Amino acid sequence: MMPASGVGAGEATREDVEKAVVEWLRSELGDPEITGSDNFLDVGGHSLTFLRLNGYLGATYGVSLDQRTTYDDELAAAVAAMRPGEQNAT
Template sequence: MSQLTSEEVSDPVAVERSVVEWAAEVLEEPATAADNFLDLGGHSLLAIELNQRVSDAYGVELDLQVLFEKSLGATAASVMEDLNSRTKNG
């Protein structure tokens, strides 16, 4: 996994692309932002692996409820919200 630039961390499109790509890698299935993690065969152990990638790259944790109940795009939006919140708070 490559290091992300500060522009990529603050770019919602780049965050979404990263989350979708990492989900596809851990699931070993093609994925899009409209796909649901569980519908693609995801489960808790794969969610932990995906969460680790997000944490390593962005320093935030996935909201697993969003990951399991909504699309990968919504999951990426949740990551962006956490990044924006972290930036504002410190």
């Protein structure tokens, strides 16, 4: 789990990462209405989108999403459950 105050060594807050996830998905899926309370699968995400998003998060923030949480819960919950330093976690 990520610390409540931020990611890794505190370089970015969880809120910063959540915003980045939402913006990335809006761009990738062409849907400007996506929010942190949406479900990844419900907005059109799929396994390839998940892998690409995790690649972006790993390269940018050094974190990765948990696949089950991302598929089952809101985007905000998926961000809260991220793990530092892992790529393409399942």
